[in-house]
Each structure stands twice: as C-alpha cells, then as structure tokens.
Amino acid sequence: MDIKCISGFATITQNPAASASLYEGLLGLPLEKIDHYRFMDKFPGANHFGVWPLAMAAQSCFGQDEWPEGVPVPTATVEFELADAASVEAAVDELKAKGQAFVHTARTEPWGQTVARFMSPEGVLVGLSYAPWLHE
Template identity: 35%
Template sequence: MIRHISAIAEVVDDVDAAVEFYRDVLGLTVEHKPGGYYATVEIAGALHFSIWSRSAAAEATFGDRAAVDRIPLGFSVEFEVDSVNDATDAIGERRWDVVQSPKTESWGQSTSRFMLPSGMLGGFSETPWARRISQDLKATSE
C-alpha cells in the first residue's frame, strides 16, 4: 500500500518567519514568494520538505481557511501510495477517521488526509511526477 514518504511539511501560522528560520538561521535554500502560503526547503534526504500555512492546510483539508483550529501546528507527513482511494478505504475499514476524502489537487496530485495518532495531520498521495524512488537513500560514515 505505502510506497514511500512523499512529503513532510511544517505547519505554521507565519510562513515568512519560518522561511527566515530555515534560510537565515539554518542556511538552507528556500523557494518562497513573500506573503505566500507555502514554501519548499531544499535539504538532502527529503524528497519534499515544505513550510505550509495553517490556514492553507485548513482550506486544502476542510475546504475552508476558517477551519484553522482543526489543523494542529507542527509537522504533517504524506505517504505515497499505490492508490489514494484504496488506501483511504483501507484505513476507513479499520475505523480510522478520514478528514479529507480523496480529491485531485489543482497541481495534479491526488490526496486524502487523516489525523495521525499524535494528533498531527497525515495524508496519502499519488504524485504523478514522483511515483517511485529511483535510488535508495542510505547514510554512511564519512
């Protein structure tokens, strides 16, 4: 069912402040439009690491930016799966609450979302441009 971790995002109230931290304090390359709701952070070992505004996460998940109180601050993780519909059905059959039914996002990715045991946001995705890992990732000693 699960192929790999497709994305990790820090869910924040202030994207610009988070961008400053990752760029200016940690020295990482960050792609971001000032005032935007989303940013990507380039870091080795992560297929996709991003900063996501809580209000944008609420809109993507619940269809309403005003639902921010239903989205926890912290980190979200998405799993690339063979089929978003099948994976969503499988956790539903195991009585796990799905908070966003499968849908196709405007950027072409299929997603569904659920709350993780910690209370953080989790999701399933089918990402047409990143369906399989082409090279295993392993860290070694220097």
C-alpha cells in the same frame, strides 16, 4: 552549509500505543523497537520539504482559510506516497474499514496530487498521496 536531504522525521507522541497501532498496525510500516522508541532506518527519502501556512492547509483540507474548531491544529504533516491515484482510494477504504476517521478522503488537488488526509494520535496531519511528478 550544504544540506543533502531530510535525514529524519519523527512524531512525538503522548500515547505510544495509539501511535504504534496507526503506523505499524494500520499503515503496516515495519518499525523496529528499542526500549520505547519505534523507528525504521533507510526509509526511502523525502521528496519534498515545505513550510505550509495553516490557512493554506485549512483551505486544502476544508475549503476555508480557518482551521475548524474541534479538529486538533496540526504542527506538522507527513505524506506517504502510493503507486497511483487508485491506490490512494483503496488505502482510504482499507483504513476506514479498520476504523480510521479522515479529515477528507481521496481527492485531486488543483496541482494534480491525489491525497487523502487524517490526523494521527500526535496531531500530525497524515496524507496518503499520489503525486504524478514523483513517478516520472
């Protein structure tokens, strides 16, 4: 087997209207719609795929090894890459002004990535990111 790329990623939602509001409304993704399925083809490719232990995600988001009670436990994460670190901070301000709550706002991780994260209606941990090595 010779896997070339991630050919697709889709969230699975129990609340299509809330999900559309996030991805189309707040994030501004130009999704097409066929029946009840929203999508976009030819979305620029994924630059990373990982299997992230929940303890590591909890440490990154909350500074502890346990995911806190009261916050839905994610089963996936998707990160949207922005132009620079300042763009991450600006996106946080923009989304907060529209009512989006964040797990944590923009900060720089020990490995150099600037990221802010929030939970989607489907329980996906969504990151707004600037990873400098992707821009070299």
